[in-house]
Amino acid sequence: MKVKQALTGLAVILALAPVLPQASLAANVPEGTKLAENQTFTFWLLDAIKSMDPQLNTDVEGSDVLRSLFEGLYNEDGEGKLVPAVATSYDLSDDKKTYTFHLRDTAKWSDGKPVTAGDFVYAWRRLADPATASEYAWYMQLMQVKNAADVIAGKMAPDQLGVTALDDHTLEVTIDTPLPYFPQMLVHTSTFPVRQDVIEEYGDNWTQPEHMVGNGAYTLTKHILGERVEMDKSDTYWDAEHTVITHLTALTINDVNQGLTRYLAGELDKVDMPAGQYPRMEKEYPDQALSTPYSCSYAYLMNLGPKGPEALKDVRVRRALSYAMNRDVIVNNVLQGGQKPAYNWTHWATAGFKMPEIDYAGWSQQERMEKAKELLKEAGYGPDHPLKLTLNYNTSEDHRKIAIAAQQFYKAVGVDLTLNNMEWKVHTDKMQSGDYEMARYAWCGDYNEPSTYLGLFSSASTQNYPDFHDDAYDAALEDSKTAADPQADYTKAEQILTDKMPIVPIYHYAKVQMLKPDIKGYPTQNVMQTWYAKDLYRVAE
Known part of the structure; x- marks a missing residue:
């Protein structure tokens, strides 16, 4: 699933018996807990x-x-x-x-x-x-x-x-x-x-x-597009008796720094942390700053379709762009929140996933830069004929910082990268219509298994925004459906992505956020970071 902001993952294998026992799904409040009178929850949305x-x-x-x-x-x-x-x-x-x-x-x-x-x-x-x-x-x-x-x-x-x-x-x-x-x-x-x-x-x-008529634990009471979403507890929900939070508010705040400021001012109960802020927040607010594994990957897509630039049809150019990306700087200097450098697409900790041997992951950054220059020269680009590309990214200070860093990395190998910022809806519309050259993108697993990542770039996928098509890749995914152990097919598919390079993998996510200490029931052990408001409750201070 597409994710708008810069956020990463560790997998948990979900074992299932054919028949699941009935269980209470709403808030599990320990006996003797004193609940707060205020049972509202306000959380941040980027877009x-x-x-x-x-x-x-x-x-x-x-x-x-x-x-x-x-x-x-x-x-x-x-x-x-x-x-x-x-x-x-x-x-x-x-x-x-x-x-x-x-x-x-x-x-x-x-x-x-x-x-x-x-x-x-x-x-x-x-x-x-x-x-x-x-x-x-x-x-x-x-x-x-x-x-x-x-x-x-x-x-x-x-x-x-x-x-x-x-x-x-x-x-x-x-x-x-x-x-x-x-x-x-x-x-x-x-x-x-x-x-x-x-x-x-x-x-x-x-x-x-x-x-709107829904069947969830809450009903929609207000939706002001780009400003707020408000929801009230539903009396008809089958487990309303155990639903503690009575009112939800989601506030749209496009500026992640402003989001943190408003959190610290008491306007929000949960907010994602701006890049580079985790070390300071962990020190000043150790009971509120969280960095937990998150099954998502961040990358730059390259448009190989009919509307894409001719330069990106050349695999040498695509490899050069990936080699020149200094992931260590992004993770250690820009983000600083527990993320890991990515040299592949599928999150490293996805259940059962076996990583292929990725040669350039073991090179030094200097070696990658030299190889990038060599490939670009082979492809016909150099001082007298620089490669010029435009990168689209949606509004976020984190995305802007990463894009500025990428611009400098690429400049060092002779690539002029123009940065083009736009709101989320316009950004996604342009990707869907193939109206872009390079685009910032992130994907969070819909379930804990490699196909949730690899299926995205199959020829059958309607979200294959790079317009990448490869018979061997499609065959590996098709074979995985009937294989006794599909992991070999997943590894093969991932290796094809590495060889053909329709994307520039950048990092694997960590969910870096602030959460008020009186909010309980929020999951921190689920790599998918799936949370339900009905599971939350606020304790008395």
């Missing part, structure tokens, strides 16, 4: 949320909000393990291709109507339907849902998708290939249910506060 529609959202921050307004089949606990949400259990067929989910009969929408298996069927068909034009349609294909590829391509009708409501509380899903991690994929917001009658009545306006 306006592009869409409040679960099937249209593509952003990490959007998902943070949507997990309060809607709920899927499963959630994650504080360690990243699956716990029941709308589904209480499932049965798995002997061939491991058919899942039968049993839904709780107490799950309700915010208007009091029951949540049914048909609501999931409608949402999943809607996601895959070309008419919806969802950037996440490919996720159904990644999940291997039967007929997903043909539905997405318009070759089959959406009602041919392998998802069926056997009755109101029994959902059957058929997949083409056994996927041990399939249940993990169900925490993604694109798989959340939505109400067909509401969408048909209000169309694109159904996500407005006065129209």
